[in-house]
Amino acid sequence: MAYMTCGLYNTDSYVKPVNLGAIGRQTLSAREAAAVDTDYILDGATTSTAATTIIEFAHQPPYCRTLTVIAADGTEAHVKANSTCTITGTNIADETISDVLTFDENQSTAEETVKAFKSVAKIVFSAMDGAAKFDVGYGEKIGIPFMLSATAADRPMVEVTLDGVIETTAPTITADADELEKNLIDLNSDLNGKEVCIYYWV
Numbered sequence: 001m002a003y004m005t006c007g008l009y010n011t012d013s014y015v016k017p018v019n020l021g022a023i024g025r026q027t028l029s030a031r032e033a034a035a036v037d038t039d040y041i042l043d044g045a046t047t048s049t050a051a052t053t054i055i056e057f058a059h060q061p062p063y064c065r066t067l068t069v070i071a072a073d074g075t076e077a078h079v080k081a082n083s084t085c086t087i088t089g090t091n092i093a094d095e096t097i098s099d100v101l102t103f104d105e106n107q108s109t110a111e112e113t114v115k116a117f118k119s120v121a122k123i124v125f126s127a128m129d130g131a132a133k134f135d136v137g138y139g140e141k142i143g144i145p146f147m148l149s150a151t152a153a154d155r156p157m158v159e160v161t162l163d164g165v166i167e168t169t170a171p172t173i174t175a176d177a178d179e180l181e182k183n184l185i186d187l188n189s190d191l192n193g194k195e196v197c198i199y200y201w202v
Helices: none
Strands: 004-006 010-011 023-028 035-047 053-056 065-072 085-090 095-101 111-117 119-127 133-143 158-164 173-174 184-186 194-202
Touching: 010 065, 035 053, 035 065, 035 119, 065 085, 065 095, 085 111, 095 111, 119 133
Parallel strands: none
Antiparallel strands: 004 010, 023 194, 035 133, 053 119, 065 111, 065 133, 085 095, 085 119, 133 184, 158 194, 173 184
16 A cells, blocks of 8 residues: 655655645735725925825834825815826835826825835825825735736635634735736735735745
């Protein structure tokens, strides 16, 4: 009878040869897995009828996360049609990246980057209709430290724990085979300042 040893587990059941894989773990501390904060990076930054460049920030993102931008303090009436917010910073590999958000006229809802930022170096708002103010914060989506195939069948299996408890609903994965910063994972549960462990079977 065939006998197989696999790690610490032995079996006398006959099996066909299997390909061995690897498990990768990405861990976010309680601080890094902080709950969404819409004005953590900028709180009521004032723009004008000319382009506004900002290079000083209240804080940096707690981890490599997507960023959100929203008109603040009831100033959405000054948001100009097709106005933009260009964010420049770094990805999880400390490479320089940028993302451009575009706003509708008088937009009162938030826009979110499609890229995960580890740090922010500069934010440029294009000209507005008046002194619109903006909050910049971070969202739920976490940057993945490697690029995934755009083909779902080629992506790794993933398991996530939040505060030591396995998430029973799988996270949402955004994959991009060309740009590292567009590879994202979004837990089913909201991040809440509890440690997160993400396990990738690859």
